[in-house]
Amino acid sequence: MxxxxxxxxxxxxxxxxxxxxxxxxxxxxxxxxxxxxxxxxxxxxxxxxxxxxxxxxxxxxxxxxxxxxxxxxxxxLSVKQVKRNISDASKDVIIASLRKRLKGLEQENKELKEKIKVQFGKIYDEI
Structure with missing residues (x-):
């Protein structure tokens, strides 16, 4: 029981x-x-x-x-968020500097193409 x-x-x-x-x-x-x-x-x-x-x-x-x-x-903000914000800011700076560099290189490329055209014209006139 x-x-x-x-x-x-x-x-x-x-x-x-x-x-x-x-x-x-x-x-x-x-x-x-x-x-x-x-x-x-x-x-x-x-x-x-x-x-x-x-x-x-x-x-x-x-x-x-x-x-x-x-x-x-x-x-x-967590440590990850702070690092992400810092890395985003640094990425923005890097992107801006790369864009500036790209513009400079494009301009230089354009100038070099013009010089090549002039040189080819001189060579053609000599022939």
Whole structure:
């Protein structure tokens, strides 16, 4: 016959301890990510802390903290974005200098063609 009042106190205590450890692990991960200026979102936090995304979504305190940190980072440019902006600016400078060089070479080419025509005319007159 089944026990109508099972003793699940040990299981519940173990579950609470495990949850507290996971919350602590996520808190440490968030501190580390803030310090290193890493992108904070549910995927990255779950991956770094080695917990499930479901755990992060279910725990209201962690969820609101991650959402707040994510919103704070929206205005900040990431390292990749800064590098991309710098490289775009340098590309624009390179393109402008190449266009200027191309115009100069086209002009020089035009002048050389004219000189060749003159030289060919002189050679033809001598024949």
């Amino acid at each position: 089944a026990n109508k009042n099972p003793n699940i106190e040990g299981i519940l205590n173990h579950s609470k301890i495990k949850t507290e450890q996971s919350v602590q692990k996520v808190d440490e991960t968030l501190k580390h990510m803030i310090k290193k200026q890493l992108n904070i979102n549910f995927n990255s936090v779950a991956e770094q802390a080695k917990v499930s995304k479901g755990f992060l979504y279910k725990n209201h305190r962690l969820r609101s903290r991650i959402e707040t940190l994510r919103k704070q980072q929206e205005g900040l």
